[in-house]
Amino acid sequence: MAGNVMVEAVVLRQFSIANGRKMVVLLTDRYGKISTGMWERTKGKKTRTEVTAPFSHIRARIIARRNSYDLLHAEIVRTHYELGEDVEKYLYASYALELTDRVVSENVPVPEIFRLLSEFLDMLCARSGKYLTLLIAYEIHLLDQMGVRAELSHCVSCGRPDELQWFSVPDGGLLCRACRKKLSEKQQERLIYRVDFGIIRTIEYFMNHNLKTFRNAALKEQTAGKIQEVVRQYLAYHLDIRKLKSEGFLEEEQKNAGRSEHGDYIRKN
Secondary structure, X not given: OOOEEEEEEEEEEEEEOOOOEEEEEEEEOOOEEEEEEEEOOEEOOEEHHHHOOOOOEEEEEEEEOOOOEEEEEEEEEEOOHHHHHOHHHHHHHHHHHHHHHHHOOEOOOOHHHHHHHHXXXXXXXXXXXXXXXXXXXXXXXXXXXXXXXXXXXOOOOOOOOOOEEEEEOOOOEEEEHHHHHHOOOOHHHOOEEEOOHHXXXXXXXXXXXXXXXXXXXXXXXXXXXXXXXXXXXXXHHHOOOOOOHHHHHHHHHHHHOOOOOOXXXXXXX
16 A cells, blocks of 8 residues: 555454554455554544444545554445344344454455455345344355365365265365265364255355345254354364354354354264
């Protein structure tokens, strides 16, 4: 980034630093994730901190300093205020922001991930339920953009196209019955899940259709739980994403509501 530029961005987080300044972490359309410093000043009826609240889609003027960036001006494109009016929506959105923040490196352009996150937040605001289906779609597309797409068309060990009944997280895809049988007893405990044909085809459908396809889609609770368990383990293994703080809050909310879209639905073998 050179000089004084205008970007569109989603605010990932903000926090206070020394001398009355704040740091705002942005996912921008042109420059990827950047951390920008700003002074808290009044602008009309809103403080700059309110304009740069997490989840907000903003248009911002940034200036590059020698070793840092400053946010000179910001205006709202969309606040996504709906997320603050529903606890469950808020927690799903918080998880998506924290996940994105963790997987994306600073100063690496990721325009497709910026687009994905913007679309996800817009669609989450518009939904009235079954938020996990939309989150799964976002996670699968995020994995694809990070270059760790799973192989679902043939056995990752021998290339066989049939009898694909196991998903190996470490190997990045499906195993046929014969290759699964060859694994040692120790290897058999390494994040290998028994999955049925319907689950495989559902994950493949998510991989091959853009996020907007899932604007109104809703998986059955048990199916969503099965897929999410595999996706979370895949994220943890291939992107080194351990349990996020927001994930714990999300699971707690689901327990308190007397329902859970997560669970040990998949049999480990």
